[in-house]
Amino acid sequence: xxxxxxxxxxxxxxxxxxxxxxxxxxxxxxxxxxxxxxxxxxxxxxxxxxxxxxxxxxxxxxxxxxxxxxxxxxxxxxxxxxxxxxxxxxxxxxxxxxxxxxxxxxxxxxxxxxxxxxxxxxxxxxxxxxxxxxxxxxxxxxxxxxxxxxxxxxxxxxxxxxxxxxxxxxxxxxxxxxxxxxxxxxxxxxxxxxxxxxxxxxxxxxxxxxxxxxxxxxxxxxxxxxxxxxxxxxxxxxxxxxxxxxxxxxxxxxxxxxxxxxxxxxxxxxxxxxxxxxxxxxxxxxxxxxxxxxxxxxxxxxxxxxxxxx
Amino acid sequence: xxxxxxxxxxxxxxxxxxxxxxxxxxxxxxxxxxxxxxxxxxxxxxxxxxxxxxxxxxxxxxxxxxxxxxxxxxxxxxxxxxxxxxxxxxxxxxxxxxxxxxxxxxxxxxxxxxxxxxxxxxxxxxxxxxxxxxxxxxxxxxxxxxxxxxxxxxxxxxxxxxxxxxxxxxxxxxxxxxxxxxxxxxxxxxxxxxxxxxxxxxxxxxxxxxxxxxxxxxxxxxxxxxxxxxxxxxxxxxxxxxxxxxxxxxxxxxxxxxxxxxxxxxxxxxxxxxxxxxxxxxxxxxxxxxxxxxxxxxxxxxxxxxxxxxxxxxxxxxxxxxxxxxxxxxxxxxxxxxxxxxxxxxxxxxxxxxxxxxxxxxxxxxxxxxxxxxxxxxxxxxxxxxxxxxxxxxxxxxxxxxxxxxxxxxxxxxxxxxxxxxxxxxxxxxxxxxxxxxxxxxxxxxxxxxxxxxxxxxxxxxxxxx
Numbered sequence: 001x002x003x004x005x006x007x008x009x010x011x012x013x014x015x016x017x018x019x020x021x022x023x024x025x026x027x028x029x030x031x032x033x034x035x036x037x038x039x040x041x042x043x044x045x046x047x048x049x050x051x052x053x054x055x056x057x058x059x060x061x062x063x064x065x066x067x068x069x070x071x072x073x074x075x076x077x078x079x080x081x082x083x084x085x086x087x088x089x090x091x092x093x094x095x096x097x098x099x100x101x102x103x104x105x106x107x108x109x110x111x112x113x114x115x116x117x118x119x120x121x122x123x124x125x126x127x128x129x130x131x132x133x134x135x136x137x138x139x140x141x142x143x144x145x146x147x148x149x150x151x152x153x154x155x156x157x158x159x160x161x162x163x164x165x166x167x168x169x170x171x172x173x174x175x176x177x178x179x180x181x182x183x184x185x186x187x188x189x190x191x192x193x194x195x196x197x198x199x200x201x202x203x204x205x206x207x208x209x210x211x212x213x214x215x216x217x218x219x220x221x222x223x224x225x226x227x228x229x230x231x232x233x234x235x236x237x238x239x240x241x242x243x244x245x246x247x248x249x250x251x252x253x254x255x256x257x258x259x260x261x262x263x264x265x266x267x268x269x270x271x272x273x274x275x276x277x278x279x280x281x282x283x284x285x286x287x288x289x290x291x292x293x294x295x296x297x298x299x300x301x302x303x304x305x306x307x308x309x310x
Numbered sequence: 311x312x313x314x315x316x317x318x319x320x321x322x323x324x325x326x327x328x329x330x331x332x333x334x335x336x337x338x339x340x341x342x343x344x345x346x347x348x349x350x351x352x353x354x355x356x357x358x359x360x361x362x363x364x365x366x367x368x369x370x371x372x373x374x375x376x377x378x379x380x381x382x383x384x385x386x387x388x389x390x391x392x393x394x395x396x397x398x399x400x401x402x403x404x405x406x407x408x409x410x411x412x413x414x415x416x417x418x419x420x421x422x423x424x425x426x427x428x429x430x431x432x433x434x435x436x437x438x439x440x441x442x443x444x445x446x447x448x449x450x451x452x453x454x455x456x457x458x459x460x461x462x463x464x465x466x467x468x469x470x471x472x473x474x475x476x477x478x479x480x481x482x483x484x485x486x487x488x489x490x491x492x493x494x495x496x497x498x499x500x501x502x503x504x505x506x507x508x509x510x511x512x513x514x515x516x517x518x519x520x521x522x523x524x525x526x527x528x529x530x531x532x533x534x535x536x537x538x539x540x541x542x543x544x545x546x547x548x549x550x551x552x553x554x555x556x557x558x559x560x561x562x563x564x565x566x567x568x569x570x571x572x573x574x575x576x577x578x579x580x581x582x583x584x585x586x587x588x589x590x591x592x593x594x595x596x597x598x599x600x601x602x603x604x605x606x607x608x609x610x611x612x613x614x615x616x617x618x619x620x621x622x623x624x625x626x627x628x629x630x631x632x633x634x635x636x637x638x639x640x641x642x643x644x645x646x647x648x649x650x651x652x653x654x655x656x657x658x659x660x661x662x663x664x665x666x667x668x669x670x671x672x673x674x675x676x677x678x679x680x681x682x683x684x685x686x687x688x689x690x691x692x693x694x695x696x697x698x699x700x701x702x703x704x705x706x707x708x709x710x711x712x713x714x715x716x717x718x719x720x721x722x723x724x725x726x727x728x729x730x731x732x733x734x735x736x737x738x739x740x741x742x743x744x745x746x747x748x749x750x751x752x753x754x755x756x757x758x759x760x761x762x763x764x765x766x767x768x769x770x771x772x773x774x775x776x
Contacts, residue, residue, distance in 0.1 A: 015612040022613060029625040140755035142706060144713045145747040148733050155737070244614065251616065251714055256733070267714050270620055282621065285614045293612075 005298060012290045019286035020070055023279050024063060030273065053079070053276075066279075075280030080272045086280035089265065094284070096171060097254070097261035100184060101247045103177055105239070108185035108192055108246075113235060115189070116196020117228060120204065131193065138190030147183045147256040154179065169258045176259075184253045188242050192235055199231040206230075236303060240296035244289040342687065349767040356763020362756035370571050373564035381561040381723055385528070385546055390739040393551040393559070397489065397518050401541045402434060404521040411441040411480035422447055424496045427510040430480060434519035435487040440494055440512060441480040448498035450474040452505060453481045456493045460511065466495045489518040520545075551741050554731060559745055566723035566746065569635060571753070573708045573724075577642040578700035582693065584643060585650025590685075592651070593658030604655065607648035618645055619707065620716045633722035638711070642704060650696055657689045691768030698761035702754040709750050725750045 050056045053076075054065055069076060075086035115135070119128040154168045167176050203209060204227060212222045251263040258264075262281060269277040340348065350356050385391075411430060426443035433439075440453075454460075456467025471481050483494070497509040520528075522537050528545075537543060550559035592603040622641035623634070661667060667684050675683070705725075711717030712726025713733075720727060725746040732743030 015609060018609045019613055022618070023621065026618070026621045026625045136755065136758070137751075139758060140702075141751045142709050142713075142729075142747065142754075144710070144729060144733070145743070145751070148736055148743060152736065152740075252710060255714060266617065267620075267716070270624060270716065273624075278621070282614065282617045285617055286612070289614055290612055 001301070004301070008294045008297060012294050015290050016283070016287045017067075019290075020067065020283045021063075023282045023286075024066055027275055027279055028059065053077075070283060075284070076276040078274055078277050080269075080274045080277075086276050089277060090262065090280065090284055093260060093262040093265050096259060097247060097250050097263055100177060100181055100250055100253070100259065100261060101243070103181035104185035104188070104246050104250075105243060106185075107181055108188035108242070109235065109239065111185070111189040112192025113196050113228075113232060115193040116235075117200055117223075117231070119193065119197045120200030120231075121223075123201065132197075135190040135193050138186050139194075143183060143187060144252045144256060146186055147180075147253055150179055150183055151256065169256075171257075171259045176257075180253050180257045180259060184246060184250060188246060191242070192238070195234055195238065196231060199234045200227060203227050203231045233300075233303065236296065236300055240293040243292045243296075247285065247288070342691075346691070346767040350763050353763045353766060355759050356767070359756045359759035359763065362752065363760055366567070366571070366753055366756065369564065370567040373567070374561070377560055377564060379546070379558045379561040381557060381565040382721055383557065385548070385552055385556040385558070388545075388548070388552055389556040390554050390735060390742065391548055391552045391556075392739065393549060393741055396547040396549075397545060398542050399518045399520050399525075399545050400434070401522055401525065401537045401539055401543060402436060402519045403539050404523060405436055408437070408439055408482050410478060410482065412475075412477045413444050413479055414477070416444050416476055417446045419446055422498050422506050423508040424448070424451060424479070424498055424510045427494070427496055427512045429512070429514065433514045433516040435489055435516045436484070436519050436521070438483040438487060438492070438494075438514055438516055439480065440483070440496075440514075442496055442510060444476065444479050445498040447500065448476050448506075449501045450476060450499045450503075451479070451481075452497045452499055453483075454495040454497070455483065455485075456495070457490070458493065460493055460495055460509075464509075466497070466509065467493065472499075487516050489516055491515050518545075550745055551739075553728070553742050554735050554739070559741070562723040562728060563725075563745060563749060566725045566728055567749065569633070569718055569722060569724040570705055570708055570726065570750070573635060573638060573642070574701050574705040574753070577639050577646070577704050578697055580639070581643040581647040582650045582697050582700065585647040586654050586693065588647060589651035589654030589656075590658055593655040593662070596659075600655070604652070607651050610645065610648045613645065615645060616707075616710070619711060623711070623716060634717065634719045635722070638708065638717060642707070646700070646704075650693070653692065653696060654689060657692060658685060661685055661688050695761060695765045695768055698757055698764050702757040702761075705750065705753055705757075 078084045119131050122128045254261040254264040266281045424442040424445045430439040430441040451473045453471040454466035492514050494512045495509045497505045592600045623637045626637035709726030713730045718724040728746035736743050
């Protein structure tokens, strides 16, 4: 077990190093000068600024400095907002994105397992047909449309009742988070519902379920202990990549609902060519995703004893 | 019994007649593709989605040939027009200033509501001229315009004018007139500027009208020939309405379809092809080469996809006047190939160990024969299914990136960038967001359903499952 965790950790570190290098190469291939936005009085100021950000050094040395500070966990200073450290930006905006993402994942997992189990139980009957129709819509409609439409509905609901039921945009209270989390989790809910349904249907015809039924166990016990627990396993497997999808998918939801998350900040940084913020955010997100996948792998090993952790 | 009696003679034997019929197949034998096609045709949803895909293809390829409207041309007179039926405009004389109606003597008795509210002249979209009888005791009038009946809760609507002269009993409205119903309300105001409770209402539907000069200037007259006052002309027709710059939505949807579907179809073709080459190389080579190649693929998978899509897109850069389609294609191919490569490698490794391949090799089959007789036919179904599922994914990515302003650059239309423009005017003109959104959703839905059907039809192991 320990050897497995160690091996996954080493792999994770190498992966993060690869992400950092790829980011570095991509950013240095970007046409345009990071200092182009500055009103530079003369060449000396320009040279000073270049020296401050280390842009006057040879590229290999820049790379070494960059990797060195990454190892120390220092992402540097923003180009556009001077004297603001990238670490502070991440510390300020990431919790918002993470809260939204965790809420969305919770909503999606709960909803997906529930709907998926329901459709399997009511196979080819009305609840199944209705839910699967909604699932197809959830998969086909882009998130920004869902976000915009839900805002529209909120606005009309608020004006219908003459008072604000739920805030339409912004961030701060739990009420602000509900609708964005639902919207963000929608496609994952749809995906998990499909997965849960097929996995439940497979389990229903499994031998051990038939045995349990034959020995006279009550149906609820069979459903909870034998079917649900086994059917959830594939859902846990895809949760790792889905967390990645949700955290980056937050861009649109953060944009539409004007939530001050890291995704929206990243889009702004790209538009302003804020080099250090772009690199810092990308590497941070990459490391976050890699650790999520590793955690899910390890959790899976605990949940399913059949999986041997070689 | 003696040995001679046990000795069988020819008479002891009867010839066994092999009844060939017992082995004959009751139905004609089908090839893999015939069988898959049969299975696909039985699947109602798959057939429906196939027709939708064909319709979308026609819309994209043949659409701009049939609907020859320039997607960049602006109809400045009609911005954010809702979809509707073709209109007919009456040619009228050029606009001349209207002196208005004034009364010399003010009435002294009667109600304080302006009575006799009427149209002074036929209402056109050039100008609506209304007049009323002076109300006793009024020091002036306020004129309002609304798009619905103000009756229940005195919703008078847009304030158009405040008239401080009690002698002036007319108003000319030239503000952004459309051929729809308007409710004009006139309220009398007392000496202190306070409105009376009651008001007069007039319902007006202006006639769509234009002067000959203006029609020529806007390009409504195709041949540039002269028209006379009273003629009817047809203005450019926008069946799906216009966007916030007055551009024809239908033309933009068609040209946007070309961009969105081009990316959605070409990018998967490219990276699936690259993935096949990469994966089969790894699968065939095996051993250390395979390990190194697959470890590289693992690294690419670990990159945060959308962040790197954005990074690569700005790294390749787009010059002025470029649409940004090519950088997006390159970025998509660079980031998306590993999943196909993994799939193909897995298939190849699996097939390589199958008994029939070993038998074929024992019989002396060469590698080329093995590849084309066994490997390709056994993997092509899975690859085709992957390809179908990659199309909606890529269309989503394009729409998503264009929506956050990192994709196709304006003025090139794509469904994503059209949604991005439409969301700004969502509350007032929902059609600008809804049409591109519906097209994205329908396309994604069609390809998803088609993928489901193809998987059922092509992957025999998946049959009967859900």
